[in-house]
Amino acid sequence: MKTLLKECSISISEAGMPELRQDPITQRWVVIAKARAKRPDDFRERPKTAGTATACPFEYGNESMTPPETMAIRPSDTTPDTPGWLVRVVPNKFPAFSTRIDGRTTGGLYVSRSAFGAHEVVIHGPDHGLTMATYPEKHVALVLKTYRQRYEYHMKQPYAGYVQIIINHGEESGASLEHSHSQIFVIPVLPEKPRALLDGASRYFDIHARCVFCDIISAELTFARRVVDESAHFLAFEPFAAQLPFETWMLPKEHKPRFEALNDNEIEDLAKIFRRTVRRFLNGLGDPPYNMYLFTAPPRYERPETMHWFMSITPKLTTPAGFEMGTGMTINSTVPEECAEFLRNVKI
Amino acid sequence: MKTLLKECSISISEAGMPELRQDPITQRWVVIAKARAKRPDDFRERPKTAGTATACPFEYGNESMTPPETMAIRPSDTTPDTPGWLVRVVPNKFPAFSTRIDGRTTGGLYVSRSAFGAHEVVIHGPDHGLTMATYPEKHVALVLKTYRQRYEYHMKQPYAGYVQIIINHGEESGASLEHSHSQIFVIPVLPEKPRALLDGASRYFDIHARCVFCDIISAELTFARRVVDESAHFLAFEPFAAQLPFETWMLPKEHKPRFEALNDNEIEDLAKIFRRTVRRFLNGLGDPPYNMYLFTAPPRYERPETMHWFMSITPKLTTPAGFEMGTGMTINSTVPEECAEFLRNVKI
Secondary structure, eight states, rough: OOOHHHHTOOOHHHHOOOOEEEEETTTTTTEOOGGGGOOOOGSOOOOSSSSSSOOTTTTTTTTGOOOOOOOEEETSOOOTTTTOOSSEEEEEESOBSSSSSOOEEEEESOOOEEEEEEEEEEEEEEETTOOOOTSSSSHHHHHHHHHHHHHHHHHTSSTTTTTEEEEEEEETTTTTTSOOOEEEEEEOOHHHHHHHHHHHHHHHHHSSSHHHHHHHHHHHHHHHHEEEEOOOOOEEEEEEEETTTEEEEESSSOOOOOOOOOHHHHHHHHHHHHHHHHHHHHHTTTTTTEEEEOOOTTTTOOOOGOOOOEEEEEEEOOOHHHHHHSSSOEEESOOHHHHHHHHSSSSS | OOOHHHHHHHOHHHTTOOOOEOOTOOOEEEEOOGGGGGGGGGSSSSSSSSSOSSSOTTTTOGGGSSOOSSSSETTTTTTTTTTOOOOEEEESOSSSSSSSSOOOOEEESEEEEEEEEESEEEEOOOOOOOOOTTTHHHHHHHHHHHHHHHHHHHHHHHSSSSHHHHHHSSSGOOOSSSSSSEEEEEEEOOOOHHHHHHHHHHHHHHHHOOHHHHHHHHHHHHHOTTTTEEEESSSOOOOTTTTTTEEEEESSSSSSSSSOOOOOHHHHHHHHHHHHHHHHHHHTTTTTEEEEEEEOTTOOOOOGGEEEEEEEEEEEEOOOOOOHHHHHEEOOOHHHHHHHHHTTSSSS
């Protein structure tokens, strides 16, 4: 028991860095990111609205409210961290993954390590009132070009196990700031969800000698009833085993393992279908909160022939409950074919 | 493509039964339970409150509003489906798993099967205003004895792959009816979360020749900083890699693979510590919504020496966002040691 005691007694509050802890049974990683937190006492009264009374750190003139920018799309005659930018990338003020390298790890029953990596915010634009659904298509393309640049940069870092880009739109989606933005997480391990996708795609390829995503695209194009939208290069559809109402996937119709390999022409086409999809939510479902996540091949992935990047966008209309927490399965009370039909018919 | 088309075109709306669909990439199962649903149109305007204006089907005198009871704890001079019961079990009116046996399955790229099984509701008691935190301890024990009886019954059914018991307390936890109740899901497959726990515990046992849960209990008792409460037979603590704020586990201190093997004495002791735990939430966190789930060995499990049942209770204070959806990891912005200290100090 002496050893166990020692293992238990690491205290992250001393180090002040986010920590990755591994579940001793399932080996699933959890980020304990106290810097983002509240003390337990803060939960006594739950806040009802995100703070909007204070100045927004994502508007022109408030650049000093964020850490210095790591990248921006801005006219060449403007200075970093001053107004004039179109899209701006800054480190998250309360990072879940810290760039401070700290080799501390523990082993034994309880495994933990410092959560080093990176955590950035992509500010979609200076206008507080606009979103990916209401910015012009050209501006949405600038945001996607920013993703591409950040993927290219982060994928090269030796500590990158996976790079996750997401949007939380609207307070109920988990967004802590109202102003439209994305987040980029550079994670030192390969998390379970992309691992399950990689393993599944690899297993399928071993049996069929084909990319499972390419087969899905063929099936959906032929069946047509789950298709939401199609552009020159992309297909948007509700997956056959959608976990949530109106869960929508967007994939390149051609086999493409990596988002960051998109050329400008493809990015502009993606901006079009992406914007149309979130406009379907806006006009059909009354601007619901939504979550977007991107799936792309991890750094140095050795089987690109099995992999196909995609974007998933899901309005936040339900909440996981005891069944989902206990089983890991979900109950979806809508039928994907009906959700697709509904979204197809929304006026955009 | 012909075959693919055929596979895609199954339509569950015709059969009118819930359907299990498997994700073609990860092989994860999803329940498409249209009977519970709304049409896509119903999401245009999201309801803000659960219906409370209409009569509650879980009160005395309203027994005919539910399907006939499958079991009840009631005085022997009362008749089924009439008042007088203390705890009442009825089939869910909108089941996620149906008792109608229907052998329909499809294979190929898209795998699906009828979601047969069972889905019951345990009505905790007739009083609309009481909850597991405010019923007397003896009454809570009756609810736990009902769990035991239903586990014993369902585990014997040939179609039971897993039996999941849960509580959703409060609307934001996913509860659709306010009146305190549990749900029992009899699932024809072994879902991914219990499978991960079984596999992990089995792997640990292979290496250490000990139950991982027993080792966790020893470690927590020694370390003490994550302990919330302790009774004669049970330990309540915050797990080392807690995924959520105030996530609390309750385990029997002795090695016990199955909840349903508890004797009356142990059930009464569990009722005590369980009730105290939800009272900590009530008094310390202002009656937050919470989710409870039970984990126990599946039917006919061949390695009981590796397995140890537990109960997990977590207040619903956060919402999974894009990071969680994309990676399958969670970011917990609280420190389990601090949450345990907070809960320990709540006056119950």
